[in-house]
Amino acid sequence: MQQLRSYFSKLTKLTDKEWADYADCLVKESYPKKSFLLEEGGACDFIAFVEEGVFRFYHEVEGEEKITAFFFSGDFVTNYRSFLTGGPSEHYIQVLQDATIYKISKKDLHELYNKHRSIERLGRLIAENLYLMVAKRLDAFHSSSPEERYYELVNRNSKLLQEIPQYMIASYLGIKPETLSRIRARK
């Protein structure tokens, strides 16, 4: 949980009182491998901080699983779209490695936004950071070939490569497992 506070403090100053109020809203939960943190159709009424474990965020398109993101220790795990809009999730969040998370509910977070300016500022900064992440990924899809996206991933996130089976990486890159296998084979 100290990990979370230090992440926050990189974004903005929080007083001990503000942090204490935030921490009071956090609920620790554990999930075994293969279980679901969120299923299609449910609204995502929380944001969680990953203490330990790995998750995948995916949806089904014509019987095929399309993986949009992986979440690791130190990341936020949520369906941010569903969280923001209140609409039902089209995505699943599934546990790939036994996980422990700290959840905060949408309701509690909004009360904190009203109670503490710094926490609302944190909300802004987190939204801005999530924007930057997804905008970068869109850029990669828009301007790079599958092969380029793969090597980009190799360079930036070799940890991901080791922990995630190859057919899931293929899905994340937007290609078929056979194609990824061939990209790797061509030297």
Place this chain on the structure above:
Amino acid sequence: MQQLRSYFSKLTKLTDKEWADYADCLVKESYPKKSFLLEEGGACDFIAFVEEGVFRFYHEVEGEEKITAFFFSGDFVTNYRSFLTGGPSEHYIQVLQDATIYKISKKDLHELYNKHRSIERLGRLIAENLYLMVAKRLDAFHSSSPEERYYELVNRNSKLLQEIPQYMIASYLGIKPETLSRIRARK
């Protein structure tokens, strides 16, 4: 400018005083067709609201222009990445139709964030909305074929189709002009 206030009021309540302070920071500017609002290498230190006109947001990759977005009347126009990070822009923002905008500087906006809670809240809500837009677009690239993306665009944004030359739409969709022409030809 009334258009901007009414947009804001859909997001959160602003008092007359808060709006007046915001409006005081807005600078009206006009740009002729083909001019640049932002060029590669410059930092984007503003967000602007489009009163009138059309813009394209693009970058050059191996001598080719890749268009990421178009901005119309009622949209915000900025390189949000560069605005947030302070880093140099990799993108150009060019005027496609003579434009009038209201600019607010990063410096003024941050002062307003400090001065008025509601304006900081607005900042959060705008970041959240921009996240939703780009996440949706990433999804389209991840899960849909060029043909599907094209018809999605036809349904959602036929205005864009009429105002933007086809080769720019192709770039926006991540395909070559010839390919878009063929997609349209196959009824």
Place this chain on the structure above:
DNA sequence: ATCATTTATTGACTTTGGTCAACGAAAAGT
């Protein structure tokens, strides 16, 4: 109105990724 430039279409061919199937390796369950 004419001419020049830009944009859109079409054809022939290439390249790249997808599909289907087979096979071996690795992992999981008993």
Place this chain on the structure above:
DNA sequence: ACTTTTCGTTGACCAAAGTCAATAAATGAT
């Protein structure tokens, strides 16, 4: 340890998008 799935690789073939080039249509400039 053995069996059963699951996963990764490879081959043959297919489909879709890219490339290059020619031409037609639309747009802009004078």
